[in-house]
Amino acid sequence: MTLQGTSLIGREAVTGDQAVIRAVDPASGEALAPDYPGLDRHAVARACQLAEEAFASYRETSLDVRAAFLEAIADEIEAIGDELITRAMAETGLPRARLEGERGRTCGQLRLFAGVVRAGEWLDVRIDPALPDRQPLPRVDLRQRHVALGPVAVFGASNFPLAFSVAGGDTASSLAAGCPVVVKAHSAHPGTSELVGRAVQAAVTRCQLPEGVFSLLFGAGKEIGQALVADPRIQAVGFTGSRAGGLALLATAQARPQPIPVYAEMSSINPVFLFPEALATRGPAIAEGFIGSLNMGAGQFCTNPGLVIGIKGQALDAFIEAAAEAITGSAAQTMLTPGIHAAYQDGVGALVGEAREIARGPVGDGPCACQPALFAASAGDFLKSDALQAEVFGAASLVVECDDLDQVKAVAEHLEGQLTATLQMDDGDLEAARTLLPVLERRAGRILANGWPTGVEVCHAMVHGGPFPATSDTRTTSVGSAAIHRFLRPVCYQNLPAGLLPEALQEVNPLGVSRLVDGKRE
């Protein structure tokens, strides 16, 4: 496919007339054709109007039609073939294997949501049958289902150009819920975005859905991103990115005459707790796993292990030594953009005065090479320093050395909200871990043992979320099937004639969905 450098508004390809977005190969610093001229606010309004018009019929598509559409998107993405991978490699500096894996994950996610749509758990059907003889008052027939919120604005992230971008988790879960989507493309991978956008557009046409179900907009975040969130037709926002970016969208959403939910997945340093027995038994092996996780994608993961907490002593020293060795032997990887690379350098620079430098990886080639870095600091210093607690996006981490378990707990209690918390523990650490668990449950969306936080399984039990500032809404997840609930609201139907009842609520259960009847699961 020849890239056109256009936005996609419904079935049209639209060339903007605002400032141009141009991809840069971060490995070489060279610009990549074509140019993507940005749109203006009028184009945003047109996409939102089309989404609003599409919502009327899309929200009530049958479960099969909607599921088939999600599957068609996956098929169309796969049909792009290797062009998608090579373009994404050029735009992001990420290696082929990673991007092929990410494509598999993206398509698998769309197909998972197809299954979720068909299973119908998301409808949360509840029926309280009439009780005409109840005293002192009869009860009328009451039935509840969930319906789609309305058009959703999705902001693609830079670090997962497929799985958290144009047809990523936010788009898949919105479309699954019955919400049309208007995507603001991330400027770091416009060609990848166009390719995926055209795949979604093709699926819309193939499934004979109204064109406004999907649009893809290129332009400046401060202009069209803000205009999109402010548009009265948009009813929810999905975002993955920086804390500053997420908070700016949240402020706009709250300032609307009608405030709307914003699901912003923002910042997390993902603490890893090293318990004494695990550290003593297998410290060097843990160190190796840790550096592997830290370096994954040049550390550009929301779940990157940016903080390691252990108790001072020989075992921790041995861990640090092994980690230092591993980091010294780590090849520098290309970061996503010059801007992200510059921010990483600044972030590491800010640690230099505050913490002890343990090791740096080799200086790499190219303008955006990430030199991994490991620091250490005492718990006392950590608790006092904002700089040590700040997220450094990239392959940098800090080991916090505690006097004892009480101080480990104090550090945990001091943490902001996190996406994940990791326990490295053996059998003898059970009691200590049990003491820490309630503290971590209040601070993280996912708690894992003897693994690494990078690598987020797309399944039913996943929570990729957590207390603020990990996300703007701790009641939800942005990965896994429960993400669909973000774009739904309940409606109750009281005493409606059978001929008016939505299919999901009809007495004979034509959709065959799980129902809560008089409070009991059927």
Added chain:
Amino acid sequence: MTLQGTSLIGREAVTGDQAVIRAVDPASGEALAPDYPGLDRHAVARACQLAEEAFASYRETSLDVRAAFLEAIADEIEAIGDELITRAMAETGLPRARLEGERGRTCGQLRLFAGVVRAGEWLDVRIDPALPDRQPLPRVDLRQRHVALGPVAVFGASNFPLAFSVAGGDTASSLAAGCPVVVKAHSAHPGTSELVGRAVQAAVTRCQLPEGVFSLLFGAGKEIGQALVADPRIQAVGFTGSRAGGLALLATAQARPQPIPVYAEMSSINPVFLFPEALATRGPAIAEGFIGSLNMGAGQFCTNPGLVIGIKGQALDAFIEAAAEAITGSAAQTMLTPGIHAAYQDGVGALVGEAREIARGPVGDGPCACQPALFAASAGDFLKSDALQAEVFGAASLVVECDDLDQVKAVAEHLEGQLTATLQMDDGDLEAARTLLPVLERRAGRILANGWPTGVEVCHAMVHGGPFPATSDTRTTSVGSAAIHRFLRPVCYQNLPAGLLPEALQEVNPLGVSRLVDGKRE
């Protein structure tokens, strides 16, 4: 019980030193003893600190302990006896039968939530078992449950001194979720609040729970209400009241360093649609039901039918005539407070210039008597006038006369978010109702046929919620068992040793709860 005029902070009775709150009998205008001196911000902080301390153990109480606590509250409220009813009558002007019914509803609601806690659906347990042989990568064991958000601030409402106040729906659902509650008492019924507060306090003691599980604060909303929402230990807010009050709390919650969810149930005019055949067949009977609903509690219901929409013609004229007759024969009822009465008079006054006055009820005795009022206006005028679309809290309603069904739809599309929408329809109206249904689904939390919106059943399928400004969060309900979800968040446990897993997630399902295993309901 002798009323003390004190706030309750944990197990202590605390006398404030700020401006005094004094109940007024709205029927006579006379003040009722005792005085309730308001608290200051330090007292708010103390209650929040106790709630935070209680949260550590209360959040993990067993299902049985928590359910028994909710039942104990109901028992203690019933044990107050007639003093509760007579005090509430004196403070609110509401009649005995209504308050006895409301007490039954309040205690029934607490017992419903006890059942909900025991059934464990709210845990939303999800298990994705490990797949060690999966290619290309194995899957680890992933389990999800829901946990309590943290201490909750609850604001009692004036119009339901029992069911939406100290131990009302917000308190019951917070406690059911595992969240301690700090209640800001409504100043209109302090004695009723103290009685119920002491009942909750007694239940806390009887169940040997930490004292901070419940506190009850008297004081000025602008002072201690705002301080409560701003307190960093508070993690969610439940509110029922005016749009201005709800939006003020929402602004405070959003301005916190850590924003928190606010569940504010605010304003709704609850449109009633009269379809042609129903109107022709039984217009006068509908009119009678309508005025009965309008006058319920002197119109001081969130679900009061403040708007009636029909098609011009003989049948609508007959309906209006019958409604006028019913209203003329309606006795004036005492409103809750002098302030609410004054606002009602202003609201009705604002309609006088804008709409045609159809009928007024008789002028009543006493300073707070509500003179019911019915107005009519053309759809054209309605669509142009903000005054005609504003909520008038009390027994006033407006009939909107449309040219045809298209104009009925235009009026529906023009409405703000609503708690309810009502269809008065017969078999021949099915097609017309079907056309309107999608419009109403986007604008209301509950759609009902051939009944009246007042009277909100406390059950599993109920939605007492709706799009903004009916509530600040359309994804939820404040009545019924689904209200518990407002105070919960998901946590995922990955590869945790069996000894660390919460009981709800253990393999053998010791709680016997419904589970989603690999996406399938078990």
